[in-house]
Amino acid sequence: MIDRKTLRENPEKIKEGLLKRGYKFNIDELLEKEKLFRETLTSLNNLKTERNKLTDEIKRLKSENRNADVLIEKSKNIGKKIEELENKAKELEKEIEEKLLEIPNIPHETVPVGKSSEENVVVREWGKVKEFDFEPKPHWEIGEKLGILDFKRAGRMSGSRFVIYKGYGAMLERALIQFFLDMARENGYTEIFPPILVKDESAYGSAHLPKFDEEMYKTLDERLYLLPTAEMALANLHRDEILKEEELPIYYTAYTPCFRREAGSYGKDVRGIIRQHQFNKVELFKFTKPEESYEELEKMVRDAEKILQRLEIPYRVVLLCTGDMGFAASKTYDIEVYAPGVKRWLEASSVSNCEDFQAKRTNTRFRRKNGKIEYVHTLNGSGLATPRTFIALLENYQNKDGSIIVPQALRPYMGGIERIPPQ
Secondary structure, X not given: OOOHHHHHHOHHHXXXXXXXXXXXXXXXHHHHHHHHHHHHHHHHHHHHHHHHHHHHHHHHHHHOOOOOHHHHHHHHHHHHHHHHHHHHHHHHHHHHHHHHOOOOOOOOOOOOOOOOHHHOEEEEEEOOOOOOOOOOOOHHHHHHHHOOEEHHHHHHHHOOOOOEEOOHXXXXXXXXXXXXXXHHHHOOOEEEOOOOEEEHXXXXXXXXXXXXXXXXXXXXXXXXXXXXXXXXXXXOOOOOOEEEHHHOOEEEEEEEEEEOOOOOOOOOOOOOOOOOOEEEEEEEEEEEOHHHHHHHHHHHHHHHHHHHHHHOOOEEEEEOOOOOOOOOOOEEEEEEEEEOOOOEEEEEEEEEEOOOHHHHHHXXXXXXXXXXXXXXXXXXXXXXXXXXXXXXHHHHOEOOOXXXXXXXXXXXXXXXXXXXXXO
């Protein structure tokens, strides 16, 4: 989060960052509240000092058996004023903290300024978009024809935007998850299997609250949230801890099902598994020293790319512009796979450096060897989400007879199966 020190000392930096994002927020109004809060504290401290002096004077008068009623009455009146100012200070502090939670992260200087995804920048591409000697089918047609995706029964069971993976489809989904985890372990990530439900304070810590409240599923008492991404759990893993400098960087990975309401996406990608209320994802997460975080960001992008290279799926790396970045991100790369059946590039991974934005919310710090304590930087990325990878796999590896070739890298996870046969 943006802290109050930055608000006071560098408000122009915040204004510039929000302007680049196209995000409307009245910083001057918040500064006035902060100024009033500090003035209130000054008045409060002055009154407490005055009351302490009166207390000492009252004690002196009583020790001399002299009347102190006037001073006692004056002290009581000051006490009432102190109580009023304390309540005012608490209310102002609460308002300031709540408003600070609404401010997104400041974009890194290397992020291109833009309003929408149309102004994102393609950094590099890998692989060739496959040419077919027949019209490639979209994944929902392939999946239903092969009997590996069942949308009708899932709809009857749970409603729209759900799917049942069946037979080879279930095997393939499980194979992808295990393959992603193994690749992460090869790249030095420690596996975590976190709770699927987390407290609201954890959602605030990862910056999913208050911004994305309508996007998440929650329990009736609204104190527990289903993970929309394992990032929410991993960001809180070292909450209120002080790590050692020599421990950093720390790499974590976690498989979890993810749950999203997809509020505001009505009518978008209603066919197939492009946009689901429940999906599987393997998350990559890092805690790093500030001076190493951008190098670690590039490494994390390469870690995600290696997976698609092993699967031999064509992809491109896209640097997001300021207007298309997530709330907590300072810089983000998307990795998009090409799906010839739907004739689109689809985001399979999003990799972000959040700098100290999440760490300030979770109070996650580290102690340098010289004793200085600082906030860590946090990074997160999909390594990978299964739905778009599943789509790209079906659509790129489809054959004219309706069968699907299983990529070489996945065959050990599929019991040696080389091909999903047509029904």
